[in-house]
Amino acid sequence: MPPLRNPIRELPDLLISQIAAGEVVERPACVVRELLDNAIDAGATQIDVRLAAGGVRRIIVEDDGCGIPQEELPLAFRRHATSKIASLSDLESVGTLGFRGEALAAVSSIAQCLITSRAVGQSMAYVLDAATGVLQPAARAQGTTIDVQELFFSTPARRKFLKSTATELAHCIESLRRHALAHPEVGFALWHDGKLVEQFPRLGEGTHADLPAFEERIAHVLGAEFVEQSVWIDPPANAVPGVRVWGRAGLEDAGRARSDRQYCYVNGRYVRDRVIAHALRSAYQDVLHEQRKPVHTLYVEIDPQRVDFNVHPTKIEVRFREGQAVYGAVRHAVEDALRCAHPTARAATVVAMHRGLDTPLPPNSAPAQPTPPSAPMQRRVVYDTQQHFDAVGIAHGVEALQKLWSPAPSPAAVGSPQQSDSGQSDMGEQPSTTQPLGFALAQLHGVYILAQNTLGLVIVDMHAAHERIVYEQLKQQWGALRVDGTQTDACPRLPVQRLLIPASFAASPIELATAQTHEHTLSALGMEVGQISARSLAIRAVPSALAQGDVVALARDVLADLAEFDASTALERGHQRLLATMACHGAVRAHRNLGIDEMNALLRTMEQTDRAHVCNHGRPTWKQLTMQDLDAMLLRGR
Ligand code: ADP
Ligand code: MG
Numbered sequence: 001m002p003p004l005r006n007p008i009r010e011l012p013d014l015l016i017s018q019i020a021a022g023e024v025v026e027r028p029a030c031v032v033r034e035l036l037d038n039a040i041d042a043g044a045t046q047i048d049v050r051l052a053a054g055g056v057r058r059i060i061v062e063d064d065g066c067g068i069p070q071e072e073l074p075l076a077f078r079r080h081a082t083s084k085i086a087s088l089s090d091l092e093s094v095g096t097l098g099f100r101g102e103a104l105a106a107v108s109s110i111a112q113c114l115i116t117s118r119a120v121g122q123s124m125a126y127v128l129d130a131a132t133g134v135l136q137p138a139a140r141a142q143g144t145t146i147d148v149q150e151l152f153f154s155t156p157a158r159r160k161f162l163k164s165t166a167t168e169l170a171h172c173i174e175s176l177r178r179h180a181l182a183h184p185e186v187g188f189a190l191w192h193d194g195k196l197v198e199q200f201p202r203l204g205e206g207t208h209a210d211l212p213a214f215e216e217r218i219a220h221v222l223g224a225e226f227v228e229q230s231v232w233i234d235p236p237a238n239a240v241p242g243v244r245v246w247g248r249a250g251l252e253d254a255g256r257a258r259s260d261r262q263y264c265y266v267n268g269r270y271v272r273d274r275v276i277a278h279a280l281r282s283a284y285q286d287v288l289h290e291q292r293k294p295v296h297t298l299y300v301e302i303d304p305q306r307v308d309f310n311v312h313p314t315k316i317e318v319r320f321r322e323g324q325a326v327y328g329a330v331r332h333a334v335e336d337a338l339r340c341a342h343p344t345a346r347a348a349t350v351v352a353m354h355r356g357l358d359t360p361l362p363p364n365s366a367p368a369q370p371t372p373p374s375a376p377m378q379r380r381v382v383y384d385t386q387q388h389f390d391a392v393g394i395a396h397g398v399e400a401l402q403k404l405w406s407p408a409p410s411p412a413a414v415g416s417p418q419q420s421d422s423g424q425s426d427m428g429e430q431p432s433t434t435q436p437l438g439f440a441l442a443q444l445h446g447v448y449i450l451a452q453n454t455l456g457l458v459i460v461d462m463h464a465a466h467e468r469i470v471y472e473q474l475k476q477q478w479g480a481l482r483v484d485g486t487q488t489d490a491c492p493r494l495p496v497q498r499l500l501i502p503a504s505f506a507a508s509p510i511e512l513a514t515a516q517t518h519e520h521t522l523s524a525l526g527m528e529v530g531q532i533s534a535r536s537l538a539i540r541a542v543p544s545a546l547a548q549g550d551v552v553a554l555a556r557d558v559l560a561d562l563a564e565f566d567a568s569t570a571l572e573r574g575h576q577r578l579l580a581t582m583a584c585h586g587a588v589r590a591h592r593n594l595g596i597d598e599m600n601a602l603l604r605t606m607e608q609t610d611r612a613h614v615c616n617h618g619r620p621t622w623k624q625l626t627m628q629d630l631d632a633m634l635l636r637g638r
Pocket of ligand 2: 034037038097098099101103104
């Protein structure tokens with residue numbers, strides 16, 4: 001018997017919309033998202049959201065945008081009816097959040113909808129009942145109100161998937177926050193069962209030129225602590241032609257256990273995109289502990305022709321025509337921002353703040369400025385340091401590090417800290433704010449360096465800090481190799497120190513095999529490890545930066561890392577991890593006694609090292625205790 005089969009037929013319009021609603025409207029928050037999109041597209045400056053029972057019972061969104069003329073109101077609920085595009089070329093360069101003409105049709109197919117609107121220049125408002133099609137005069141100022149009741153009343157199966165009222169409300173609030181973070185030029189408020197639960201006043205222009213408005217909105221939505229624990233991402237306008245990236249990147253203190261505070265926007269639209277996510281992961285990879293998730297707000301502006309938003313019904317996914325350019329733009333912008341967060345910049349900002357030169361948040365009344373007050377301060381300091389760094393060169397860093405390894409401090413070092421500082425001669429003409437980490441006082445139980453700066457006490461984890469310094473140095477040498485890959489040497493490699501007496505050690509079969517398969521990789525890393533018997537390996541050379549440490553332990557760890565890689569791709573895929581492993585061995589161990597000048601050398605090198613505020617595993621390398629902190633701790637003056 002042939003299988004039972006029905007004839008092909010066209011589905012009724014209502015059913016088509018209900019199918020579409022399945023994709024677009026998963027829960028009340030999706031309706032909120034679509035209605036907020038529409039209000040923003042209509043140029044609203046104030047949007048009020050009122051919810052009942054987590055939005056399941058009722059969602060009302062009210063705006064003061066351009067409104068919809070009476071004669072067009074019936075079209076608003078029709079499928080594929082939109083005022084935002086008219087042709088394929090419009091589709092290829094959409095500048096609005098909506099364009100598919102589906103949202104209102106979908107929502108009205110699964111809920112009872114009323115729309116009240118008064119268009120610009122019209123003397124009357126009209127209200128339309130989507131279910132009956134009845135259009136009547138109404139009273140309202142310019143703008144639109146959409147009233148959605150009993151979501152999923154006609155599709156009870158869907159209703160069963162909804163979570164508790166509190167959960168649905170939380171999703172609605174999240175939807176509002178996503179819009180709020182991208183549109184400081186719009187005021188938002190949200191009421192639940194008659195109670196005001198979120199309110200963000202309208203600020204500024206909402207363009208990149210108005211970063212203070214963004215900063216204030218970000219502080220409202222994510223909290224002032226986030227602003228304190230984050231830095232501006234704001235590369236020069238033409239860093240990558242055609243792609244503008246800005247935002248705020250959270251530092252390690254802002255890191256979270258969950259990735260629930262990562263806000264990315266493309267042309268003002270909240271998106272989840274793999275290219276951007278990957279770029280962010282790469283930028284954060286060695287400044288944040290791998291179990292911590294960064295917090296950030298990232299805004300990407302790109303020519304609408306170069307991005308396709310018509311990928312997913314909810315428009316949360318995008319496709320970039322040149323993904324690589326976007327990847328590069330985001331990665332470098334965020335990397336540079338995080339690099340600028342090194343101690344010099346941060347402590348100098350803190351110092352300036354304490355002097356009243358700077359405030360973390362501009363007051364409401366502050367006139368609009370092209371960049372936020374804290375940004376130029378940070379950047380100026382960074383560039384000064386950069387110039388200084390360029391002038392003194394890497395040699396200074398290397399010299400300071402070698403001093404760190406020198407067996408005994410010179411007797412002259414034990415005088416006043418100012419005179420004994422080895423970096424002083426280079427920086428002596430600069431005010432003390434350029435030595436933000438201050439001067440060493442003592443070493444605590446062989447683990448911490450205690451230093452005094454203008455603000456109070458600085459506590460440095462010496463191993464963690466030195467490990468970062470060595471790591472950055474290795475990365476820099478490595479980068480230099482790759483950049484001018486033109487050298488005559490057939491196989492570029494890190495600067496090498498040959499050992500006078502090779503260090504041999506008993507090796508496991510895996511270590512023996514790894515040393516053989518990865519010979520070239522080891523050589524590129526500056527290591528020569530050869531087999532000398534059936535069961536042992538000998539180390540003949542190590543990177544010069546690491547020659548002082550325990551070379552056997554170094555070789556063992558590098559071999560253990562390498563064993564996990566495929567020989568042909570080990571360097572491409574694993575060099576950062578390998579360099580990090582090596583850096584750990586190059587770093588001064590805890591419980592080694594350091595002289596005052598060695599400690600000062602470490603502080604000065606930290607100030608000149610990118611990312612020196614976090615160790616290679618993302619833990620902080622130093623903390624400031626201000627005099628106020630200490631006074632409070634000891635109840636002084638109370
Ligand atoms: P889309 O946003 O994709 O165009 P929608 O179904 O969301 O589709 O909306 C259909 C049309 O209704 C829009 O193109 C717009 O012209 C009009 N519209 C919807 N909401 C509003 C609003 N709040 N203010 C002004 N016009 C609106
Ligand atoms: Mg829409």
